Amino acid sequence: MQLIYQLRGLITTFFYRWVIRPLVFLWEAEKAHNKLKQFGLIFASNRFGRRLLKILFYYKHSSLNTMVDGINYDNPIGLSAGFDKDGELTDAYPLTGFGFAELGSFTGDVCPGNPGVGRRLFRLIKSKSILVWYGLNNQGAEAIAKRLQGKEFNIPIGINTAKTNNSVNFVLQISIDDYLKTVNEFSNIGHYYTINISCPNTQDGEPFVNRENLEALLSALDEVKQENKPLYIKIAADLATDEVDTIVDTCLQYKVDGLVLTNLAKPSMSNEYLKEELTFDKGALSGLPVQRLSTNVVRHVYQRTRGKITIIGVGGVFNADDAYEKITSGANLIEMVTGMIFEGPQVIGEINRGLVKLLKKDGFSSIEEAVGSRNPLKQV
């Protein structure tokens, strides 16, 4: 069977790299994103398409099962927020081999995002990155929740929540109410919440990096969140260490279940891309330029929290080694977007297959055993 998986991986990788990707990359990036979602919907909507997705991409292995905050994951590789901003493709993800999927970001009100529809994403091909200037476009919590209500998901689903990007003026209570609206709309949909306080493309900045604002938000969330639904906070890749520490300490104080590390990085905060590929003066970078930054944040937060709260590691995961580095640095789960776009959907199964080998090589029988193994807790 392993030989068949290996062969399948070689063929699908070759086909994506040399046939599908060159065609997809002919489209402007935002158009390509929409087209890929349309193809996903078509495949997931009929029996033949679903079977094909499973044959081409699905992979399962018992050593990848992991339990995090009471939720059982078949494998630790999930889709990160931003690919499925309206929560439309939940039938496709389990078939492609994802262990979970984070939808959104969803906002309290309908949000068209930043101006320039059709020109808000830019590929940096050599740098393996995407410059994102979406600004949280989505159909709004109410409409999306109505559509997803009562739907059965075959894998854990994260509900990523952000504040509607509709004003340059930050008003604390209005912002908190906006988050609460989404959390309430999704009270019986999905398995965990991610509170995104780190969108780099909003008009009013990132006001919840401030301790008092974050305390007010966490205290309000504490009132409405459900007992059995973990709540995670997602932070930026390029914060100063003392800003990270303030957020982490506040999260510990309010018994937040974990952190999603990290969101995008502003171009000025990363050196790991080719400057000549940057053709637009707004937005923030995903992919390879975020890889090292986010792993460093994972390592730091794992030490600071003494491994006591959940870490979802995200940023520049393109293969099993990248995922394993984040896990052994302290991440319990991994998310990805850019890797899937650059490498193809077969990369999900290939990463999982690679993780099985890496666990075995290091003598681990589960993901849990590997978490933080190359970042041993320092004596305090």
Ligand SMILES: Cc1cc2nc3c(=O)[nH]c(=O)nc-3n(C[C@H](O)[C@H](O)[C@H](O)COP(=O)(O)O)c2cc1C
């Ligand atoms: C096109 C695109 C849109 C994104 N939109 C969101 C979003 O709405 N909410 C969010 O929390 N993160 C968003 N992100 C950030 C990703 O979830 C992720 O944190 C970041 O891209 C790093 O992971 P990657 O290198 O695997 O892409 C977006 C990323 C991309 C590429």
